[in-house]
Amino acid sequence: MDRVDKAVNKAVNQAVSDLGSYIRAQRNNAQISLRQLAKLAGVSNPYLSQVERGLRKPSAEILQQIANGLRISAEALYVQAGILERRESGPVVDAILADQELSERQKQVLLDIYASFRRERETAADGDTEQPEE
Incomplete structure (x- = not known):
């Protein structure tokens, strides 16, 4: 793997981690447990936990479901995930x-x-x- 590939992978991993941290912060602000949000978003607890820890990058559809569960704009999550420009x-x-x-x-x-x-x-x-x- 050359330097460019490593830099790209590092940037992608950081973006996924930032997205997970953002989702966790929004969930904490809304005072919703991981289990409650997983149920509202229609995903499993382990999957949502992996998203929050930056181990998984959810699809736009899953982000929409998470946003609905958090009662926040899906656009905010899309921007955070790099799907949309700010x-x-x-x-x-x-x-x-x-x-x-x-x-x-x-x-x-x-x-x-x-x-x-x-x-x-x-x-x-x-x-x-x-x-x-x-």
Whole structure:
């Protein structure tokens, strides 16, 4: 194995470990036992334990189930797992992502609409070269 392969493996292992630590922290914050989360997510206790210890990298589907069990945004887990890029944040984005009454699809639609409004506003501001009348 050459140096590049070792570096890549090390980076992947660190990302998996970070994901497991993040899931464990979210579970502890929610005051849910490993057994309870495993049941809510539809996975076995040993499997979830291995995920939390960074020994397994769950699929996007399992991450969705874990997120549902934790009542957090699946997007947060996808970003942590490296499946999605970190999204621009701000009070509106954070509020949408934190709203537990919205489904993941509803959140995504709202974020897409909000982003399009922001782009439209930026484009209009960039194209506005006229000086305001005094």
